Amino acid sequence: MFCTECGGNISASDRACPSCGARQGDAPARPAAPVAVRSAVADYKKPGFGVMGITRSILGALAEGSVIRNAIALIMRLGAVLVLLAGLLLVIQILKMSFQIQSATATIGGLLVAVLLAGAAFAIAQIYLYRAQSVHDLEDSPFTVVPILSILFRASGEAYAVGAVSFGVGGCLFTWLSGMSPMLLMSSLGGFMPPIPGMNEMGGQSFVSGLMFLVVMIAAAFGALVAFYALAELVIVLVDIALNVRRLVKGQATA
Secondary structure, three states, X not given: XXXXXXXXXXXXXXXXOOOOOOEOOOOOOOOOOOHHHHHHHHHHHOOOOOOOHHHHHHHHHHHOXXXXXXXXXXXXXXXXXXXXXXXXXXXXXXXXXXXXXXOHHHHHHHHHHHHHHHHHHHHHHHHHHHHHHHHHOOOOOOOOHHHHHHHHHHXXXXXXXXXXXXXXXXXXXXXXXXXXXXXXXXXXXXXXXXOOOOHHHHOOOOHHHHHHHHHXXXXXXXXXXXXXXXXXXXXXXXXXXXXXXXXXXXHHHHO
């Protein structure tokens, strides 16, 4: 016997064709579902069934890396403006403290520190603007946030290095001119500056104290720059590993 649907060989005892599954003999065929029912079942099986259109649009936009990149670039540009404002407030505070010290040379040293920190604030703002453009110009890739983290690490290291070097040069000059510890003038900076062994005991009353302050701050700036750049490169290495693993998996699946 042969199947009436596909022409395959079937035996007399078969109620359905073993090849195509069509029912044979006088067995009643199962009625096909209406078109509307089949369409509803197909829609139900689609990913995201029952999700509102606005939710689908928002999630779809977030899945595109441009939305997150533009948002972070905007935040970094706003951060550059805040850095300038914070630098201005810090300069004003240092100037007030400088003029309160009863020493002309200390006042001159404070003015130099204020100028250097103002320049550092401007340089840090420039760094954030430059890195914001780098984030904005990133191309689409399977990973959206990880490349942005790499750029943020670099920006953080560069900003800290600029601030630490400016602070170190200003504190050194202040110590040499006034004979006082830069801790007196820079106390408002708090955790920005690392502890310097012996500085409080010597009180900045020597040429060596100012030089030691400068060396420590330069070392801190260099260490922070290397550490943050290493983190940025580590992130990129992890991305490259993930991409290569993905290519290998796809290649094996294709083979």
